[in-house]
Amino acid sequence: MNKEVEKYKKKQKSPQKEICLKLREVILKTYPKIEEQMWAGVPFYDKRYYIVALKDHVNMGFAISGLSEKEIALFEGKGKTMRHIKFFSVDDIDEKQIAKLMKISKKAKCTC
Secondary structure, X not given: OOHHHHHHHHOOOXXXXXXXXXXXXXXXXXXXXXXXXXXXXXXXXXXXXXXXXXXXXXXXXXXXXXXXXXXXXXOEOOOOOEEEEEEOXXXXXXXXXXXXXXXXXXXXXXXX
């Protein structure tokens, strides 16, 4: 794990810490050789996915540029280049669904 990413995850409170760790595990399971770094103050993966711990939940973000309207509708938010999914507990994490969304987002044009 990138040392800066590790530091970010360690400073989070529960349940955000556990959610972040589980999402990272899903990302690395889906794409084992993915680039992991800190970008804009949060863990970023291939500049296509991010994990951010917020006050009462965690968002996992996905690149959406160039995706169809139907594909973009799978995500929350109103961003033009990135959208997200919210997680309030580890139990909210559906690994197969996240992997599916990651594969859809992988088709997006990276504008980061």
